[in-house]
Amino acid sequence: MRMLLKVVVDTEAFNERISERLRTGASRQGTLERLRELLQPEAFYFFVEDGQRTFFAVFDLADPVQIPAIIEPLFFRGRAKITLTPCLTVDEVDKAGEEAFRRIAAMQG
DSSP states (O other), X not given: OEEEEEEEOOHHHHHHHHHHHHHHTOOSOOHHHHHHHHHOXXXXXXXXXXXXXXXXXXXXXXXXXXXXXXXXXXXXXXXXXXXXXXXXXXXXXXXXXXXXXXXXXXXXX
16 A cells, blocks of 8 residues: 655754764765665655655555564664555546445435
8 A cells, every 4th residue: 555654853862863873974875864774665755744754655554564674773773753554646537426426315315
């Protein structure tokens, strides 16, 4: 199922991670890069929301057991606020709408 993952990263936690990498000379690749490799998203955008670093990804969730592997590193490393929501394309909404109207009509009839 296609999912929309929205992540609001804790600014202090993110800044600590950057400082740690600069101090230790660690690789620039971090949680976000590994997440992109795991998800293979069809869309991945960064923006600022309410003064905090935020990103969202649209990806295909093949199996719900993947959810902990996706979100737990974000909680652990970034103290992130996470929203994970199923989402539909316009074609999928049209198809689902037809079925929804049929069911509503059956309930009223």
